[in-house]
Amino acid sequence: xxxxxxxxxxxxxxxxxxxxxxxxxxxxxxxxxxxxxxxxxxxxxxxxxxxxxxxxxxxxxxxxxxxxxxxxxxxxxxxxxxxxxxxxxxxxxxxxxxxxxxxxxxxxxxxxxxxxxxxxxxxxxxxxxxxx
Numbered sequence: 001x002x003x004x005x006x007x008x009x010x011x012x013x014x015x016x017x018x019x020x021x022x023x024x025x026x027x028x029x030x031x032x033x034x035x036x037x038x039x040x041x042x043x044x045x046x047x048x049x050x051x052x053x054x055x056x057x058x059x060x061x062x063x064x065x066x067x068x069x070x071x072x073x074x075x076x077x078x079x080x081x082x083x084x085x086x087x088x089x090x091x092x093x094x095x096x097x098x099x100x101x102x103x104x105x106x107x108x109x110x111x112x113x114x115x116x117x118x119x120x121x122x123x124x125x126x127x128x129x130x131x132x
Contacts, residue, residue: 044121047085051116052125057091088117091127 005013050068051057066082074082094112101107111128 040119041121041123044116044118044123047118048087048116048123051087051089052114052127054089055129057089057114059090060088063087063089085118090115090117 047065050065051063064083065085065087066079091114092112093110097109099107099109109128109130111126114125114127116123
């Protein structure tokens with residue numbers, strides 16, 4: 001009858017526990033990176049909403065968030081924050097859909113892809129507008 005574990009059993013249990021610990025650390029690091037990426041993507045979505053309503057977008061031109069909104073009164077700290085956020089947009093026309101053709105005017109809708117970049121995140125949107 002024995003009262004303790006053998007040296008081999010203790011080494012085997014330590015090896016199993018160390019593999020489990022390494023797996024937990026690796027899983028935690030993956031979750032941290034995924035959470036940081038999701039937070040950055042959420043921030044990007046919130047900050048890029050203002051550019052969605054712009055009619056004319058120059059491709060790959062840097063746009064400050066401050067230029068997209070008009071404010072009556074704005075605190076200096078808020079003004080600096082809005083001026084520090086830079087967006088880059090690119091609008092591509094994919095196709096044109098003709099709706100009606102009358103003798104006076106031709107009605108059509110253009111649609112395509114709008115890509116907005118903020119930091120290292122690029123958001124892609126489908127846009128459509130009446131051709132003028």
